[in-house]
Amino acid sequence: MSAARQSTDAAETGRPFSRRAVLGAVLATAAGLTAACGSGSGSGGGGADSFTYWSMWKQDEPQAKVLKAAIAQFTKDTGIKVSVQWKGRQVIQQLAPTLNTGSVPADLVDSSDRFAYAQLQATGQALDLSPVLELPIPGETGSTVGSVVPAKYHSLSTTAGTLWQLPYEIITTQIWYDGHALPDVAAKPPATWAEFSTLLAARKASRGDGPLALDADVPDYAAYWTYYAVLRGLGPGAFGKAATDKSGALLKAPGFVDALRHVEALVKADDFTKGYDGSKWPAVQQKWAKGKSDFLLLGTFAPSETSTFASSAFTYRSFPFPALTSGGDTSQDISLIGFSIPKKARHAAAAQKFIAYFLAKERLQGIATQAKNITPRADIAAPAELADAQKALATGNVVKTLDGVKETAAEWYTKVFLPLNTSFLTGHLTAQSFANKLAGNSASYWRTAS
Template sequence: MRIPFTRNARFAAVAAVTALSLTTLSACGGSGGSGSDSKSLEMWTFKQSHVAALRTAAAQFKKQTGITVKIDAYTPDDAYTTKVQSAAKTGDLPDVLEVHSDGEDRVLGAAGVVSDIKGDFKGAWAGRMQDAVQNSGLVTDARFKASQPTSAKDHGIKNGARYSVPFTAGTFGIVFANKKMLADAGFTKPPASWEEWLDMLKKTTAKDPKKGGISLGLKVQATGLTWILQPLAFAQLGQQPYEALFKQDKSTDFASPNGTKVLGLYDQLTPYWMPGTQTLTIDEGDQAFAQGKSAFDVGGTFTLAFLKQNGMNPDDVIAFGLPSPKDGAVPQRALGPQALTGLSVAGTSKQPENAKKWMEFLSGEKVAAQFAKDSADLPATELGADSEALLGPTLSALVASFKGTPENTYNPSPDVDFRPSGYEQDDAGAILADLTPLKQQSVGTTGQKLSKLIDSYWAALR
């Protein structure tokens, strides 16, 4: 199951846990899923692609500690939410839960479903994590302030608490290419620029008009905006002019020459969308690529695991970060990682110390590198240079997409402060879809509509 960029719906569903758990957990007492056996833990995940890799790690953990870890998956996400809700009512939660980072973990923490482990995540354990995700799971002053309204889904969290530790990390704006289709069109390497990628698309589409283009789950309206347009805009304009697109200055917003330039670049993809891509969900777009119905697929680092799950060999894929225009302000743009999933200790666990030992074990460099290879997903742990031989070329390319300086790294997180409060990226994505692939609006009209939409959010604040 893919992790979509917009998580509001997921948090709304999980927030239902809050309403029932604060009363039921104390009433039930809860025994934890692993019972009273001090040498046995239970962990739940919502990602089927993680199960085999976690079980391999669990076998190593047992050899090292004598502690057994039972891994269970409940998918899709809605089924996982329902399972957690039910277990919270009866006190039958496992010892460890894999959660969506920086949202779901806080909702569960506010409900008392998961524990505050701020005193444990420190030293070597914390030091293994990538710098960009160090604070994931932590209730910062800003997050605590945002939780104060009673309508907030994480109302009740404690300032300074930590309700999860980072487990997997990734980024958006990753392009996956079918290695054979590229070779048939005369290409063996990733494109070095936006212009080279367009040339690839032109030739793969000429080779096969129906299957030579790009698939992307554009039925989820924010994907084109957040996974292509925004990193493209950052690369073309640079950080400050990119952020200015979302601000109140008419001379620099989406209707300005800068906005028109970026929208024009994005519109260059119009001839190359896979037929019907605007009707596909995220998973369906990836499945189309895995089935050979497109030469390219746009997603995130986490997409590779889903492709593997759908029968595609990672060695048959060339992966690269969305290319930057040659004449752009940031021609060598990097894509900043963010925490995608975390690990939490259930509030009912009778073995919290063993649960934390297991979570720390998973953060070890060698264990994390093996997890990455087995799951085709990237850990939050900073992997050493010698891990490249273990990971292989495709996973190593995903890791390489993170490498950059603060000045040339695009931050994909929605939790940034240059956009107006209340901004909904799905609304902006819907406007963008009318430009491409639907071809119902011009570049100029699209810029004006985006400018008007963003103005409405700023006006609401005034």
């Protein structure tokens, strides 16, 4: 299983610069960093010569190797020692019980955005990282954290004025295909639902089987189809608003049902490959990688999950979920992986210096070249297999995956939405019956939750 998939549930070479230049930049701005970050930084203050970092990665993963190299160089350049513990995906959950004590064991932590929100921001235990946006990037004249991490990314990790995470890795969802096998699609990907439907019909006629790959036993994967249909039909925020509607009425409103009917049409037309409704992950996506189906709706971890099953000629290409109508919504969903600092961290200022240090192009580009993922910096090219996804992020509006429902209504999503949605995607519910049941079950859930 890929690192990126686990974290959610879940190349361009930089210009070289001398170590002396990095050291000079860090030392020259040390006083400014302390002043900017000192308030709320805990008892360690800005003069700390060490800090403790808990990471979501295991030490043999590619991201960990990139971070290890940066940490070693950071210590050489600044004299600040970093005690790092490679905790794995449950890092925030392990840290959570200590956050309201006088002895928080980590000054810096990284995780997926939804866990950072739930365990840090929602509990009032996240340090506001807004001042970090003003910090200079060591070795990059004129660059600050805020200038290299676009606002469209860090604004999605800002709640009530508190910036609770700064991202270093971006995950988005695309429809994947083999560009070598489907050169016509590569030349002109479908931009609208009508074009997509025409393409599916042609591919189904050619194959004698549905061209869409889905392991329906993974509820999150089925959820992508429904979420994107609602996003395209009703726009950003509509899914999240409906999810938290305590009456349930928005979940069966005409516009919501109309969006669902696009997915219902795929199911009724047998556009999903045979056996998808009884598959055991990763059977169908392996089948897709072997060329036995055409299209896979999945996050940017798809290449890393499937590459061992693909032929040497397989060329990873992707396109965004099509707009329902010409000129309709084309927003691209994103999940973030990044740094957070507990409010009671003792050496927060030193941790903040490392954030700015790691976001330098020379170091951050390892997330693309070695870990094979997209970074928030536009001047770091994604690996070739993610080039289409990076282009989609650069040219379109971005929104939080599932409208942030995994953060703000996680139990509703898991207990109410996912079971019904899987029944819908596997043909056991029509769009209208799915909407009716979802509305009723949601209203019952929120009465109890309230």
